[in-house]
Amino acid sequence: MNPADYKDLNTSPRILLGPGPSMVHPRVLRAMAQPLVGHLDPEFLKVMNETQELLRYVFQTQNPLTIPISGTGSAGMEAALCNFIEPGDKALIGVNGYFGERMVEIAGRYGAQVDRLDRPWGAVFAPDEIEDALRDKGYKLAAFVHAETSTGALQPHVAEIAAACHRHGALLVLDTVTSLGGVPLKIDEWDVDIAYSGSQKCLSCPPGLAPITVGARARDLLRSRKTKVANWYLDLSLVEKYWGSERTYHHTAPITMNYALREGLRIVAEEGLEARFARHRANAELLWAGLEELDLPPFVPLAHRNVTLTTCQLAPGMDDPTFRRRLLDEYNIEISGGFGPLKGKIFRIGLMGFSSRRENVALLLTAMRQLMLR
Numbered sequence: 001m002n003p004a005d006y007k008d009l010n011t012s013p014r015i016l017l018g019p020g021p022s023m024v025h026p027r028v029l030r031a032m033a034q035p036l037v038g039h040l041d042p043e044f045l046k047v048m049n050e051t052q053e054l055l056r057y058v059f060q061t062q063n064p065l066t067i068p069i070s071g072t073g074s075a076g077m078e079a080a081l082c083n084f085i086e087p088g089d090k091a092l093i094g095v096n097g098y099f100g101e102r103m104v105e106i107a108g109r110y111g112a113q114v115d116r117l118d119r120p121w122g123a124v125f126a127p128d129e130i131e132d133a134l135r136d137k138g139y140k141l142a143a144f145v146h147a148e149t150s151t152g153a154l155q156p157h158v159a160e161i162a163a164a165c166h167r168h169g170a171l172l173v174l175d176t177v178t179s180l181g182g183v184p185l186k187i188d189e190w191d192v193d194i195a196y197s198g199s200q201k202c203l204s205c206p207p208g209l210a211p212i213t214v215g216a217r218a219r220d221l222l223r224s225r226k227t228k229v230a231n232w233y234l235d236l237s238l239v240e241k242y243w244g245s246e247r248t249y250h251h252t253a254p255i256t257m258n259y260a261l262r263e264g265l266r267i268v269a270e271e272g273l274e275a276r277f278a279r280h281r282a283n284a285e286l287l288w289a290g291l292e293e294l295d296l297p298p299f300v301p302l303a304h305r306n307v308t309l310t311t312c313q314l315a316p317g318m319d320d321p322t323f324r325r326r327l328l329d330e331y332n333i334e335i336s337g338g339f340g341p342l343k344g345k346i347f348r349i350g351l352m353g354f355s356s357r358r359e360n361v362a363l364l365l366t367a368m369r370q371l372m373l374r
């Protein structure tokens with residue numbers, strides 16, 4: 001090993017228009033350069049309190065238990081399931097894309113008896129079919145993905161789904177990894193019991209934290225568990241003591257990532273949720289119009305098309321990996337392809353947080369047009 005072989009890191013300033021991570025806001029990068037303080041330093045405790053307040057604003061909730069989990073979105077997913085499942089509990093999980101599959105996998109590992117509610121990739125669920133699936137089954141929990149990043153579909157009618165879950169005694173878990181901070185999401189008004197997200201999508205931060213919010217019904221259930229949560233690291237009854245008034249050490253918080261999240265959330269609050277949702281929609285509509293002009297038709301019907309993650313079909317004969325590689329090499333732009341049943345059939349284009357900019361849409365469409373002409 002010769003240390004001289006290891007050069008300074010000099011990564012390219014990519015334009016990240018894939019399914020995530022999206023581009024980090026320059027203010028977030030500046031916040032990350034602040035000196036490290038200890039995880040129980042009064043200055044950090046203030047950062048924690050402010051982050052929780054800002055998270056409640058972004059989730060549109062008053063839930064006291066609203067915190068960033070240390071870990072990526074999948075840690076949020078795991079926390080949202082492992083804390084509320086005891087071995088033998090029944091769970092209903094909606095699978096209309098890749099991340100529903102992942103929830104099935106995780107819930108099963110914690111001993112849940114999982115029933116799947118399957119819909120084709122790109123489709124969404126109707127509240128009635130969910131209600132039918134819930135009837136007389138004794139599910140403790142039902143879980144759905146709000147914005148399926150693998151397909152570009154946005155699940156509508158969340159309030160109706162939550163009401164159906166509660167009529168049948170189940171908690172509603174909602175994956176909001178690709179929706180939080182980009183599309184309307186009203187945790188309290190819709191009565192969602194547990195929602196989790198990730199820092200690297202519409203919040204314009206690097207990957208590494210998973211905001212989660214837990215409502216009163218779910219919190220009561222956590223307190224009345226008969227068995228210990230099978231995952232020590234993600235056990236919310238322990239983690240909440242660090243984020244609550246006790247400030248009991250659980251694990252060393254990733255301080256710098258929390259600086260980042262606080263700044264990302266501050267930027268959301270300054271812009272205002274409504275203005276932010278309108279910006280995401282306007283830029284997505286611009287993209288959709290441009291893709292239609294390029295004869296790259298949308299994959300998801302307008303009625304449930306997600307504005308933060310667009311999917312379009314490929315043109316006949318288009319070589320997906322080569323096209324995307326050229327976008328990256330020649331234009332510094334990252335977009336993504338489909339996977340699972342959509343491999344080789346679609347592009348996935350993210351316009352999230354700091355990446356959702358008019359100039360990025362114009363640049364991408366111009367680059368795609370030039371590559372298609374050659």
Ligand SMILES: Cc1ncc(COP(=O)(O)O)c(C=O)c1O
Pocket residue numbers: 019020072073074075077099145147148149150175177178198207
């Ligand atoms: C909808 C959804 N859920 C969960 C995850 C998992 O998040 P992570 O990759 O940050 O662990 C992702 C990541 O893209 C996602 O899009």
